[in-house]
Amino acid sequence: VQLLESGGGLVQPGGSRRLSCAASGFRFSDYAMTWVRQAPGKGLEWVAVISYDGSIKKYADSVKGRFTISRDNYKNTLHLQMNTLSGDDTAEYYCAKTSGGGSIWNWFDSWGQGTLVTVSS
Amino acid sequence: SYVLTQPPSVSVAPGQTARITCGGYNVGSKSVHWYQQKPGQGPVLVVYDDSDRPSGIPERFSGSKSGNTATLTISRGEAGDEADYYCQLWDNDSDHWVFGGGTKLTVL
Numbered sequence: 433v434q435l436l437e438s439g440g441g442l443v444q445p446g447g448s449r450r451l452s453c454a455a456s457g458f459r460f461s462d463y464a465m466t467w468v469r470q471a472p473g474k475g476l477e478w479v480a481v482i483s484y485d486g487s488i489k490k491y492a493d494s495v496k497g498r499f500t501i502s503r504d505n506y507k508n509t510l511h512l513q514m515n516t517l518s519g520d521d522t523a524e525y526y527c528a529k530t531s532g533g534g535s536i537w538n539w540f541d542s543w544g545q546g547t548l549v550t551v552s553s
Numbered sequence: 554s555y556v557l558t559q560p561p562s563v564s565v566a567p568g569q570t571a572r573i574t575c576g577g578y579n580v581g582s583k584s585v586h587w588y589q590q591k592p593g594q595g596p597v598l599v600v601y602d603d604s605d606r607p608s609g610i611p612e613r614f615s616g617s618k619s620g621n622t623a624t625l626t627i628s629r630g631e632a633g634d635e636a637d638y639y640c641q642l643w644d645n646d647s648d649h650w651v652f653g654g655g656t657k658l659t660v661l
Contacts, residue, residue, distance in 0.1 A: 478650035543595035
């Protein structure tokens with residue numbers, strides 16, 4: 433299993449950013465996927481999860497209405513569209529694969545190395 | 554919102570046993586998972602479904618639960634076990650994943 437995040441960088445407050453996670457080594461379309469973030473020096477914070485077919489999406493309260501999780505099962509890629517960013521969104525963003533079954537409530541058995549998003553003027 | 558409480562830090566002498574707790578409302582009725590994170594790395598699953606171990610995780614890592622507290626036990630602590638450890642569960646009421654605040658394990 434390989435998960436490679438990309439799209440991080442410096443963003444101005446109020447701006448937008450789209451993160452991607454390229455997946456390989458497993459049948460991507462069979463598994464729910466998720467994003468987790470970690471602010472500098474802080475703990476893990478779950479952001480969003482999407483079912484194997486994209487029909488179910490759940491979001492943390494802190495990002496609901498601003499972030500959108502999506503997936504392309506033909507390109508084996510997970511996305512996170514982030515809008516109206518603020519300094520509180522500055523974090524390392526990790527994508528993770530859930531364990532078997534395709535549902536959103538299975539534990540996270542593989543993680544990427546993360547991509548850093550910094551929101552600052 | 555649902556809260557999982559972990560001690561900020563735990564210390565253990567080499568060769569001894571470390572126990573990291575994770576408490577929350579009705580934890581006894583939910584499945585708890587544990588992750589290890591070393592500096593500069595992504596997290597790694599070390600225990601799932603309260604007490605099961607993924608392949609490749611040493612038997613020294615074990616999980617248990619009693620009442621509203623889940624515990625990650627690391628036997629025969631080694632320097633390489635120094636890391637942050639997080640518990641996690643799915644909260645059915647909010648349809649959210651929840652992480653504990655994390656515990657920094659130091660092997661002295």
